Amino acid sequence: MNDFIAARSQMALSLGFHIIFSCIGMVMPFFMAVAHYYWLKTDQLVYKNVTKAWSKGVAIFFATGAVSGTVLSFELGLLWPEFMKHAGPIFGMPFSLEGTAFFIEAIALGFFLYGWDKFNKWFHWFTGVIVGVSGLASGILVVAANAWMNSPAGFDFINGQYLNIDPIQAMFNKAWFSQALHMTIAAFVSTGFAVAGVHAFMILKGQNVLFHTKSFTIAAIFGCVAAILQPLSGDISAKDVAIRQPAKLAAMEAHFKTEKSAGLILGGIPDEKSKRVDYAIKLPGFLSFLAHGDFESEVTGLDRIPEENHPPVGIVHYAFQIMVGAGMLMMAISLLYFLALWKKRSWLQSNWLLKMFAIATPLGFIAVEAGWTVTEVGRQPWIIYGIMRTADAVTPMPGIAYSFYLFTAVYVSLAFIVIFMLYRQIKMVGRLYDN
Amino acid sequence: MLYIVIAFLWASILFYLLLGGADYGAGIIELFTSRKNKEVTRKTLYTAIGPIWEANHMWLIIAIVILFVGFPVIYSTMSVYLHIPLTVMLLGIIARGTAFTFRHYDAVVDDMQHIYNTIFAISSFITPLFLGIIAGSAVSGHIDTAANTFLSAYIFSWLSWFSVAVGLFTVAICGFLASVYLIGETDNDGDRLRFAHKAQFFNIAAVLCGILVFAASFLEKIPLFEWVFGNWVGRIAIVSATLSLVWMWNLLYQGKLALLRPLAGFQVTMILLTTTYRHFPNIVILKGGGYLSLMEHSGQEKTIETLGMALLLGSVFILPALFYLIYSFQKNPIDYRQEAH
Ligand code: HDD
Ligand code: HEM
Ligand code: HEM
Numbered sequence: 001m002n003d004f005i006a007a008r009s010q011m012a013l014s015l016g017f018h019i020i021f022s023c024i025g026m027v028m029p030f031f032m033a034v035a036h037y038y039w040l041k042t043d044q045l046v047y048k049n050v051t052k053a054w055s056k057g058v059a060i061f062f063a064t065g066a067v068s069g070t071v072l073s074f075e076l077g078l079l080w081p082e083f084m085k086h087a088g089p090i091f092g093m094p095f096s097l098e099g100t101a102f103f104i105e106a107i108a109l110g111f112f113l114y115g116w117d118k119f120n121k122w123f124h125w126f127t128g129v130i131v132g133v134s135g136l137a138s139g140i141l142v143v144a145a146n147a148w149m150n151s152p153a154g155f156d157f158i159n160g161q162y163l164n165i166d167p168i169q170a171m172f173n174k175a176w177f178s179q180a181l182h183m184t185i186a187a188f189v190s191t192g193f194a195v196a197g198v199h200a201f202m203i204l205k206g207q208n209v210l211f212h213t214k215s216f217t218i219a220a221i222f223g224c225v226a227a228i229l230q231p232l233s234g235d236i237s238a239k240d241v242a243i244r245q246p247a248k249l250a251a252m253e254a255h256f257k258t259e260k261s262a263g264l265i266l267g268g269i270p271d272e273k274s275k276r277v278d279y280a281i282k283l284p285g286f287l288s289f290l291a292h293g294d295f296e297s298e299v300t301g302l303d304r305i306p307e308e309n310h311p312p313v314g315i316v317h318y319a320f321q322i323m324v325g326a327g328m329l330m331m332a333i334s335l336l337y338f339l340a341l342w343k344k345r346s347w348l349q350s351n352w353l354l355k356m357f358a359i360a361t362p363l364g365f366i367a368v369e370a371g372w373t374v375t376e377v378g379r380q381p382w383i384i385y386g387i388m389r390t391a392d393a394v395t396p397m398p399g400i401a402y403s404f405y406l407f408t409a410v411y412v413s414l415a416f417i418v419i420f421m422l423y424r425q426i427k428m429v430g431r432l433y434d435n
Numbered sequence: 436m437l438y439i440v441i442a443f444l445w446a447s448i449l450f451y452l453l454l455g456g457a458d459y460g461a462g463i464i465e466l467f468t469s470r471k472n473k474e475v476t477r478k479t480l481y482t483a484i485g486p487i488w489e490a491n492h493m494w495l496i497i498a499i500v501i502l503f504v505g506f507p508v509i510y511s512t513m514s515v516y517l518h519i520p521l522t523v524m525l526l527g528i529i530a531r532g533t534a535f536t537f538r539h540y541d542a543v544v545d546d547m548q549h550i551y552n553t554i555f556a557i558s559s560f561i562t563p564l565f566l567g568i569i570a571g572s573a574v575s576g577h578i579d580t581a582a583n584t585f586l587s588a589y590i591f592s593w594l595s596w597f598s599v600a601v602g603l604f605t606v607a608i609c610g611f612l613a614s615v616y617l618i619g620e621t622d623n624d625g626d627r628l629r630f631a632h633k634a635q636f637f638n639i640a641a642v643l644c645g646i647l648v649f650a651a652s653f654l655e656k657i658p659l660f661e662w663v664f665g666n667w668v669g670r671i672a673i674v675s676a677t678l679s680l681v682w683m684w685n686l687l688y689q690g691k692l693a694l695l696r697p698l699a700g701f702q703v704t705m706i707l708l709t710t711t712y713r714h715f716p717n718i719v720i721l722k723g724g725g726y727l728s729l730m731e732h733s734g735q736e737k738t739i740e741t742l743g744m745a746l747l748l749g750s751v752f753i754l755p756a757l758f759y760l761i762y763s764f765q766k767n768p769i770d771y772r773q774e775a776h
Contacts, residue, residue: 056540059536059540060536060537060540063532063535063536063537064532064533066492067528067529068529069496070492070496070528070532071529073496073500074499074525075525077511077513077514078514078518078521081511081512081514081515084503084507084510084511085508085511086507087507088503088504088507088510088511088734089504089507089734090738092500092503092504092505092734092742093504093741093745095503096500096501096741096742096749097745097748097749098500099493099496099497099500099745099749100745100748100749100752100753102496103490103497103749103752103753103757104752104756106490107490107753108756110490110764111760111763114764118763119763164737165734165735165737165738166737167737167738167741167742395514395518396515397515397518397588397589398585399585403522406526410529414529421537421540421541424541424543425540427543
C-alpha cells in the first residue's frame with residue numbers, strides 16, 4: 001500500500017469510526033432527556049430505569065467518541081501537515097468555538113452521570129439537556145469546517161499565498177448551512193433507528209417488554225420525524241452541490257455527458273473508461289429537476305471537467321445510491337409508523353412492524369457512512385476544493401501503511417469491545433431494572 | 436491579542452499538566468501498588484476523578500486547537516518530525532480513556548475487569564512518558580528539518596537521552612501530583628499513610644529523574660542549566676518551589692492536609708515556568724540553532740484576533756461551570772458502590 005493511499009485510508013477509517021460515536025453522543029442526550037422528563041413528571045419507575053440504562057450506554061459511547069476525536073485533532077497534522085499549515089488559521093474558527101462546546105459538554109456530562117439524587121432534580125435534568133445542546137453545537141461547528149474544504153471562503157488565494165484571511169467568513173462558507181442541516185438530521189435518523197431497532201428486537205424476544213416498549217417509542221418517534229425530513233434536506237444539499245461542485249454531482253449521478261433535460265440514473269455500473277453506465281434505470285429529465293428545479297435545465301457532466309480533476313466515479317455513485325436508497329426505505333418505514341400511531345393502533349402490537357424496525361437497525365448508520373463517502377471522495381482530488389490537492393497535503397513521512405494497520409487493529413478491537421459491552425448492558429436490563 | 440492567545444496556550448498546558456497529570460498519576464500509582472491495596476486505590480481514584488476526568492483531558496484539545504489555528508507552522512512541523520511519539524501517545528490516550536470508562540460501566544464484573552485494569556495502568560504510564568518525550572524533543576534541538584534519512588528525520592528527532600529523561604520526569608511528576616491529590620480524598624489514617632508514602636516515593640523519583648534530565652542535557656549539550664539558573668525568574672522559582680516542598684512535607688507530618696494540593700500545584704507550576712520562561716517565545720528549537728517562535732510563527736492578525744475572542748468567550752462559560760463541577764463533587768462526593776455498575 002503506498003503512503004498516500006494509506007494516509008487517506010487512515011483518515012477515512014478514523015472519521016468513519018468517530019462519526020458513529022459522535023452521532024450517538026449528539027442525539028442520545030435528547031432521548032434521555034425525554035425519558036427523564038417523564039420520570040420526573042409521572043413518577044413511573046420504568047422511565048427512570050430507561051434513563052439510567054441509556055446513560056450507561058452513553059458513557060461508554062461518549063468515552064470512545066472523545067478519544068477518537070482527540071486522535072482526529074492530531075491526525076489532521078500527522079497525516080496532512082501541509083494542509084493544516086495553510087488551512088489551520090483559516091478554518092480554525094469553528095474548531096476554537098468547538099473547544100468550548102466540548103468542554104461544556106464534558107462538564108455537563110459529569111453533572112448528569114454522577115449527579116443522581118445530589119442536585120435539585122430539575123437542575124440535574126437540565127444538565128442532561130445541556131449535554132445534548134452542546135453536542136449538537138460541536139457537530140454543527142465541525143461540519144462547518146468540513147464545508148469550508150468543499151467551498152473555500154474567507155481568504156484571497158494569490159500566487160500560492162493565502163492572504164486577507166477572515167475566519168468568520170470562512171466559517172459561514174456557502175456549504176455550511178446545507179451540510180450542517182443535513183448532518184444534524186442524519187444524526188437523529190441514524191441514532192433513532194439504531195436505538196429503536198435494538199429495543200424492537202428485545203420486544204420481539206419478549207424480554208422486559210414494558211421497559212423496551214417505552215424506550216422504543218421515544219427513539220422511534222425522534223428517528224421517524226427526522227427520516228421524513230431528511231430527503232427534503234438532501235434535496236437542498238443536492239441543489240447546493242450542483243452549483244458549487246459540479247464534478248461531485250456528476251460523479252454522484254455518473255453523469256458523463258453535459259446535457260439539457262438530463263436523466264436521473266438509478267443503480268447501474270459506471271465505467272469510467274468507456275464513459276457509460278450499464279444496467280441502469282433512467283428517468284428522463286429528473287436529474288435536471290433535482291439539480292436545478294427545472295426539467296429542461298442543463299446539467300454539467302464530467303466531460304466539461306479536466307480528466308485530472310475527476311473524482312472516482314464508481315465509489316461516489318454507489319455510495320450515493322446507497323444513501324438515497326436507505327433514506328427512502330427509512331422514510332417509508334416512518335410513514336407506516338406514523339400511520340400506525342394515528343390510525344391503526346393495532347399495528348403497533350404486531351410483529352411485522354417491530355421486525356421491520358429490527359431489520360432497519362443499521363440502515364441509518366449505513367446512510368451516514370455512505371453520505372460522508374459521497375462528500376469526501378466526491379471532493380477528490382482536492383483537499384481544499386480548487387485550491388490544494390490532497391496529494392500535495394500528505395505527510396512526507398514514509399511507512400504510513402504501518403500506522404494505518406495499527407489504527408485499524410485498534411479501532412476494530414474497540415468496536416468489538418463496545419459491541420460486547422452493549423450486549424452485556426442489554427442482557428442485564430432484566431436483572432437491574434425489573435421490579 | 437497575541438499575548439492573550441499565548442497565555443491561554445500556556446495555561447492549557449499547565450492545567451493539562453496539573454489536572455490531566457494527576458489523572459494519569461492515579462493510574463501510575465495503581466501500577467506501583469501491591470495487589471491487595473489496588474482495590475482501595477481504585478475506589479479512591481474513582482470517587483476523586485470520576486465526574487471530572489473527561490473535563491481534565493479537554494485541556495489537551497484546547498492546547499492543540501490553539502496551536503493549529505494560531506501557530507500552524509509549529510503544529511505541522513511537530514506533527515511531521517514527532518509523528519511516531521505522537522502516535523504512541525494517541526494510542527495511549529485511546530487505551531486509557533476507554534479502559535477507564537469500560538471498567539466502571541461494564542454491566543458484568545468478571546475477568547474482563549482484570550484486562551481493563553492492566554490496560555489502564557500501563558497506558559497511564561506510557562501516555563505521560565511520551566508527552567514528556569514530545570516536550571523534551573521540542574526544545575532539545577534534535578529536530579532536523581534538513582534531515583534526509585528516515586532515522587535522522589523521524590527517529591533521532593525524539594529518541595535521545597534528554598527526551599527520555601524528560602519523559603520519565605513527567606511520569607514522576609504525575610505520580611507525585613496524584614498521590615498528593617489522593618491524600619485529601621482518603622477517609623482513614625491507613626490509606627492516608629499509604630498515599631503519603633507514595634507521594635514520598637514519587638517525590639524522590641522526580642528528584643532523581645530531574646538529575647537525569649540535567650545529566651542528559653550536559654551530555655547532549657543542551658543549555659538547560661543556563662535556561663533554568665541563568666536568570667532571576669528561574670532562580671526564584673526553583674528556590675520557592677524547594678521551600679514550598681519542605682513546607683509541604685512539614686504540614687503532612689503534622690497531619691494538616693488543607694494546603695497540600697495548592698503547594699504541590701505551586702511546585703509544578705514553578706517547574707513549568709522555569710523551563711519555559713527563558714526560551715520564550717521559541718517553543719521549538721531546531722537542529723543547527725534555528726527555532727520556531729510563538730511571536731514570529733503566528734498566524735495572520737485577523738486569525739489571532741478571532742482566536743483570542745473565541746477563547747475569551749469560551750472561558751466565560753467554561754471556568755465558572757468547571758469550578759462549580761469540582762466544588763459540587765468535593766462537597767458531595769459520589770458513592771463508589773452505588774455508581775459503579
Ligand atoms: C441518515 C442518514 C442520511 C440519509 C437518510 C440521507 N443522507 Fe445525504 N448525507 C448524509 C446522511 C444521509 C451525511 C452523512 O450526513 C452527509 C455527508 C456530508 C453531509 O453534510 O451529510 C450526506 C451528504 C449528502 C450530499 C452531499 C452534500 C455535500 O457534499 O455537501 C447530498 C447531495 C445528499 N446527502 C443527498 C441526500 C438525498 C437526496 C437523500 C435522500 C433520501 C439523502 N441524502 C439521505
Ligand atoms: C465524520 C464524518 C466524516 C467522514 C465519515 C469523512 C470521511 C472521509 C473519507 C472517506 C475520506 C477519504 C477520501 C478518499 O480517500 O478519497 C476523508 C478524507 C478527509 N477528510 Fe473527511 N469525513 C468526515 C468529516 C470530515 C471533517 C469534519 C473534516 C475536517 C474538518 C474532514 C477532513 C478530511 C481530511 C483532511 C481528509 C483527507 C484528505 C482527503 O482524502 O480528502 N472530514 N474523509
Ligand atoms: C462531521 C464530523 C464530526 C461530527 C458530527 C463530530 C461531532 C462530535 C461530537 C458530538 C463529539 C462529542 C463526543 C461524543 O458525544 O461522543 C465529538 C468529540 C470530539 N470530536 Fe468530533 N465530530 C466530527 C468530526 C471531528 C473531526 C474531523 C475532529 C478533529 C479535527 C473532531 C474532534 C473531536 C474531538 C477532539 C472530540 C473530543 C471532545 C471531548 O472530549 O468531548 N471531530 N465530535
